[in-house]
Amino acid sequence: MSPILAAMDRDFNLIADLVRLQAQHRPERPALVDATRELSWGALDALMDRIATSLQRDGLQAGDAIAICAASSVTYAALFLGALRAGVAVAPLAPGSTAASLARMIDDAEARILFVDAAAAELIAAAGDGAIPRIALDGSAAGADFDAWLAPAEARPAAVALQSTSPFNIIYSSGTTGEPKGIVQGHGMRWAHVRRGAKYGYGPDTVTLLSTPLYANTTLVVFFPTIAYGGCVVLMPKFDAAGYLKLAQHHRVTHTMLVPVQYQRLMAHPDFDTFDLSSFHAKFSTSAPFNAALKADVLKRWPGGLIEFYGMTEGGGTCILEAHLHPTKLHTVGRPAEGSDIRLIDDAGREVARGEAGEVVGHSAGMMVGYHRQPERTREAEWFDPDGKRFIRTGDVGRFDEDGFLVLFDRKKDMxxxxxxxxxxxxxxxxxxxxxxxxxxxxxxxxxxxxxxxxxxxxxxxxxxxxxxxxxxxxxxxxxxxxxxxxxxxxxxxxxxxxxxxxxxxxxxxxxxx
Structure with a gap:
């Protein structure tokens, strides 16, 4: 068995270590691509070392956090991965947030350094007094120059010891008011996502096109498996249907993640059927209700499989609908994934009888550590069965049909x-x-x-x-x-x-x- 396959076969491993293995075996192959830059596996590995060394030089230790507020780019992706090599957690923040909300999230994450780009500069300027160091990823005046901040070429960081519960990233799920809610995902949770990827054809020939932002968990559940299996990620900072279709055809894309509204816009594009999309192997969707009629249209007109994930950023159980294999179940979100324990409970916290509706709760290897610095809210999100097994509450109401497929009715919470x-x-x-x-x-x-x-x-x-x-x-x-x-x-x-x-x-x- 090759070292890469052996590494993928382990119950727990580090994604940053897999980058090193890919760089050793295929250094010249492309790993990251955007509109202005391409980075090979060898160059990515070296850049990650420089980033990790720079963070350690600045006093960051394993478990500390940085924040990133920028559009998707090769540099953003390399920074994220480099921080992981240093054991530093990443808090990716939405540039569309208000300045006040952004300031609260930076404070809540206890971020030691804030990385930005020019587009976020005005927002960042209004977010605080500048006490936290700011580094511009694009050479703009938003902060210190990224290239000048980097450690010298050939730099190698000190090794760090990480566990499955060590913080990988902090994803913020809301808010313009009140305290932000930071979802701490551990290295073990991300590794569970990677291992699940073996089923969907990820490998060294994978080309994944991502037009959703890198601050979204939606994007990361596909980004990291692509990287781990040695594929190439093509980043599109801002989605538009025509631009997406041109990139997909040009790069011979095999995998992608899109939210339902993007599928809707793509299928409605007047030139959709003129593009050669025959290279596609798997198309994924999550984050929002996916209309059954739209799924059917995608299956009819777009080559490759269509896979819908149902779950939460907080983790817990996941349901998966392989729509191309179950065309009569398009009104559902699929069946529980391997290793996922999905149950339904009533308002009193008791499991409902088979065939009845209830709130969806789930348990799996991919579960958040908790909400950052908010133990009470973490407890509110948890449910324990009579044996003490921990589940995450979704707030969604659903029912399993006779074949074990989950049909969602409504969101218990009004999100x-x-x-x-x-x-x-x-x-x-x-x-x-x-x-x-x-x-x-x-x-x-x-x-x-x-x-x-x-x-x-x-x-x-x-x-x-x-x-x-x-x-x-x-x-x-x-x-x-x-x-x-x-x-x-x-x-x-x-x-x-x-x-x-x-x-x-x-x-x-x-x-x-x-």
Whole structure:
């Protein structure tokens, strides 16, 4: 057995070590590609050493964290991997966040260094007083020059000892208000994702095209298996359908990850059927509800398998739908993956009877360590069976059909998924309540052709207030990130509530549909 296959066969290994093996066996083959740069395996391995050495030189130790706020690029990807070689956790942050939200996330992660690019410079400038060192990945004035920061060529970092629970990255799942929620994923969780990849044809001839951002777990569940198995990752910083199709054809792409709204835009492109996509082996999707009719269209017109992942950034169990193998199950999210224990529980935390609906909870080797510095919220996300086995609660309600496929009904929590991004109504409601005109408010998700779902606000004004709905809408947009903007804002005399005072959001959705 080759050293690479032997390394992949282990119950636990480090992705950064696999890069070293790939560099030793195929140093000239391309590993990372973007619009302006290509990095071979040998060059990537050497750059990771320089990055890891630089972090250690600056006093970072295993378990410390850095933050990255930038568009996807070869340099971003190499930085992420280099930090892992030093045992440093990465907090990848969304450039679309507000400055206040970004500052809270940097503080929560206890990031020692912030890496940025020019596009994020204005946001970064508004995020704090500059106490944390800032390094620009693109040579812009956003921070110190990245190339000048790097340790000399041929630098080799000190070895670090890491366990499966050692922090790999911290993914932030929300918010413009309140305390951010950082999901700490361990090296063991990422390794579980890598080992799962063997089933989907990853290997040294893989070419993966990624147009979702590197700060999203959606992207990383495909990025790291591609790297681990020695494939090439082509990075597209900003998605557009025509550009994606041109890259896919040019690079003879074999694998990709797309959220449903991207599939929708690609299939609707007037020239879709003129592109040669015959090289595709596997197409993945996650992060948002995937319409059965759209799945069927992808299967009909786009070569290669279609695989939908259902799960959470927090981990726990995963369901997988291999749509090309189960064309009659497109209304489901598939069956539990190998090693995943998926159960359904009622409001009292008891497992429901077979065939009944309940909240989805899951256990697997891929589970978050917890929410960073928030043990109470971690406990809220956990469920333990009578034997003490730990599960992660999804907040989703579903039912298993007679063949063991999971059918989702509704989200127990009112999270909105718009264009693959999570939007929390409570965050938007809290922002709106900060305006003097607002006496009461509820935000709901409604169907959107463009985004899958989009948020709509229903607002009760204080008596005598004459603020227009348009003025309040524009004020709100100035307070939130781009992905959280409201599609509409409607005034309403009174919010519908149940006898115990709970806002009946279903009625608001129905009202919006009329």
């Amino acid at each position: 909105i998924i718009s264009g693959g991004f999570n939007i929390y109504p409570s965050d938007l409601e809290a922002v709106l309540r900060g305006h003097a005109a607002v006496a009461d408010v509820a935000v709901v998700g409604v169907p959107s052709v463009q985004w899958g779902e989009t948020p709509v606000a229903f607002v009760v004004r204080h008596a005598g207030d004459d603020t227009s709905a348009e003025a309040l809408l524009q004020w709100t947009h100035a307070q939130v990130g781009k992905t959280q903007r409201l599609a509409r804002l409607q005034y309403i005399d009174e919010l519908p509530r149940s006898a115990i005072g709970k806002v009946l959001k279903r009625e608001l959705r129905e009202r919006d549909a009329r």
